[in-house]
Each structure stands twice: as C-alpha cells, then as structure tokens.
Amino acid sequence: MxxxxxxxxxxxxxxxxxLSHTNKLDDYTVVVTNSQTQGRGQMGTVWENIPGKNLMFSVFKEVSFVAIDDHFYISIVVSLAINKALNTFGIPKTFIKWPNDILSDNKKICGVLIENxxxxxxxxxTIIGIGLNVNQTSFDNLPRASSLKQITGLHxxxxxxxxxxIKNLKDYFELLKQKSYNVLKTAYEANLFRKNKPSTFKNAEGSMFLGFIKGVSNSGKLQVLLEDNVVKEFDLKELELLY
Ligand code: BTN
Incomplete structure (x- = not known):
C-alpha cells in the first residue's frame, strides 16, 4: 500500500x-494531508479544516466489479468501514446518516465524498475521500458537528x-466483490441513524413532513414510511432529514 x-x-x-490520470495506480493508493485549501464536500459544498487537527485522506480503488446500478454499495462499504473503525477505537455508538455521514452523540463527526x-x-x-473530525475542539459555526476529542475528551x-x-475498507470491498449484497445492506441498515424513529423531513419544495426511515433500496434511495402508511423512496435531492 x-x-x-x-x-x-x-x-x-x-x-x-x-495522479490517476498520469499514473497507473495500485488499489489502496492513499493521499493524506494536514491541510486542504479547497476541501470539497457532498453536493458542491466546502469542507473546512483547521490545519493539523483532523484526518483528511483519499483512497484509490479499482471497482469494475461493481455494476453501475449497484454503485450505492460503494457508499455502504465506506460507511461500514468507518463505523467499524470508530467502534474499535471505543467511540460512543456511531450511526450512519444516509447516505454516508457518520454521527455520534447526534452530531456529524465524519463526511465522505465518493467520486466514481x-x-x-x-x-x-473510485476515489473515496474521508474527512474525520479527530482532535478539533470547537465548532463555532457548526452546531451539528463534533469530533472524537469533543465526544470522549481523548486525543x-x-x-x-x-x-x-483502510483495513476495514479492504475487508468490506472483498465482501462486495463476492456479491454479499444482503450482508452489506443489512449491516448498513442496522446502523442507520433514526431508523424506525419518528422523524421530520423537508422536501425539495421546502415543506416539512413526518416519516419513519425503514431502510435503503439497492439503488441507494431512502425508504420512508409516510403517514398514509405507504413506504416512499427518496433520492438525495428530494429530502433532507431535519431531526
Ligand atoms: C461531506 O460530508 O460533505 C463530505 C466531506 C468529505 C471531505 C473529505 S476530506 C478528504 C477528501 N478531500 C476532499 O476535498 N473532500 C474529502
């Protein structure tokens, strides 16, 4: 590696x-940095950082064994790899907020940017970018963000x-290669934030509605049980989970 x-x-x-445009990269080629000047988040957002405090890295992986319709399984693999690592490090129960934020204590501690x-x-x-808030101790303008240190007091x-x-990524990608879709989706759903809890969402038009998260479809849509007792599937542009 x-x-x-x-x-x-x-x-x-x-x-x-x-680098991948000019070089033939091996699987699990990693780039890690102390500071990013143009850190990027999901849906065109900016990923801020205080130099040196947090973990920011990207991993290269050849994934031609993943059919395009199964691309969400890459998100599942990455979320599970991070979630398991945090578990190993004794972080209080972490959840995966669909599609691939990692939360602890109801606050976001990790974001993922996957570029296929x-x-x-x-x-x-695929290029998997991971931003994990590790040793940062204040999030002045981000009330819903936190770090490992803020949660446990440890460095x-x-x-x-x-x-x-990365070790977990290798294990979970191996499962994906073996087409263990059910194992992966079941593990992902078992750690899904607010699963089966009454939750408030905002739709693309800005209206609020209530529902219960039930799981994800194979294509990565969020399945929500609505008040009329019907389960509807939403993609990322169609809803925002408020609380
Ligand atoms: C998000 O939650 O919006 C995703 C954030 C992803 C941030 C990481 S930091 C390392 C890698 N490089 C980037 O520019 N973004 C990702």
Whole structure:
C-alpha cells in the first residue's frame, strides 16, 4: 500500500484524481494531508479544516466489479468501514446518516465524498475521500458537528485511525466483490441513524413532513414510511432529514 503524505494540498480527492490520470495506480493508493485549501464536500459544498487537527485522506480503488446500478454499495462499504473503525477505537455508538455521514452523540463527526470514474457506462475506479473530525475542539459555526476529542475528551492518533479504516475498507470491498449484497445492506441498515424513529423531513419544495426511515433500496434511495402508511423512496435531492 502506497501512502502519499502531503503537508498541504487543494483537496486529496482532486490530487489523487489528477495522479490517476498520469499514473497507473495500485488499489489502496492513499493521499493524506494536514491541510486542504479547497476541501470539497457532498453536493458542491466546502469542507473546512483547521490545519493539523483532523484526518483528511483519499483512497484509490479499482471497482469494475461493481455494476453501475449497484454503485450505492460503494457508499455502504465506506460507511461500514468507518463505523467499524470508530467502534474499535471505543467511540460512543456511531450511526450512519444516509447516505454516508457518520454521527455520534447526534452530531456529524465524519463526511465522505465518493467520486466514481465512469467509462462507457461502467464504473472503473473510485476515489473515496474521508474527512474525520479527530482532535478539533470547537465548532463555532457548526452546531451539528463534533469530533472524537469533543465526544470522549481523548486525543487520537490520526494515522492509526486511517490505517484501521483502510483495513476495514479492504475487508468490506472483498465482501462486495463476492456479491454479499444482503450482508452489506443489512449491516448498513442496522446502523442507520433514526431508523424506525419518528422523524421530520423537508422536501425539495421546502415543506416539512413526518416519516419513519425503514431502510435503503439497492439503488441507494431512502425508504420512508409516510403517514398514509405507504413506504416512499427518496433520492438525495428530494429530502433532507431535519431531526
Ligand atoms: C461531506 O460530508 O460533505 C463530505 C466531506 C468529505 C471531505 C473529505 S476530506 C478528504 C477528501 N478531500 C476532499 O476535498 N473532500 C474529502
């Protein structure tokens, strides 16, 4: 496994992607940095960082064994790998907030940005970007964010956390390669944030509605039981879970 350590970069995802254009990369080539100047989050958001405090890294993986319709299983693999690592490090119960945020104590401690390389309608490679809040101690403008240190009071070794997540990624990708879809989806749903709890959502038009999260479809849509007793599937642009 090749680990490229950078003191600073624009974004580890961008760096790794550009590297993959000019080099034939092995699976689990990793780029990790102390500081990002253009950290990117899901849906075009910005991923802020205080240099040195948190874990920011990206992993390259060849995934042509994943059919395009099963692409959400990459999200499942990544969420499970992080969740299990945090468990191993004794972090109080963590949940996966659909699609792939990791929460503890009802607050977001980790975000994931997966960028698949698609050629001729098939997924070839993926770049998995992980931002884990480790030793940061204040989140002034982000009331729903937290870090491992804020939750447990302990200081953590970022490299050990990263190596544990990568080890788990290898195990879960092996399960995906063996097409153990049920095992993966069941484990993901077992850790789903607010599953079977009455929850408030906002739809794309801004209206609020109540529902119970039941699970995810194979294509990664969130299945929500609505008040009329019907289960409806939503994609990321169609709803936001408020609480
Ligand atoms: C999100 O929750 O919106 C996803 C955040 C992902 C952040 C990580 S940090 C390492 C990698 N490089 C990036 O630019 N983004 C991801």
């Amino acid at each position: 090749r680990i490229i350590k950078l003191d600073a970069t624009n974004s580890t995802n961008t760096f790794l992607r550009q 390389v698609i050629k001729q309608g098939a997924i070839k490679e 953590y070794d970022k490299e050990l956390l990263m190596l544990e997540i």
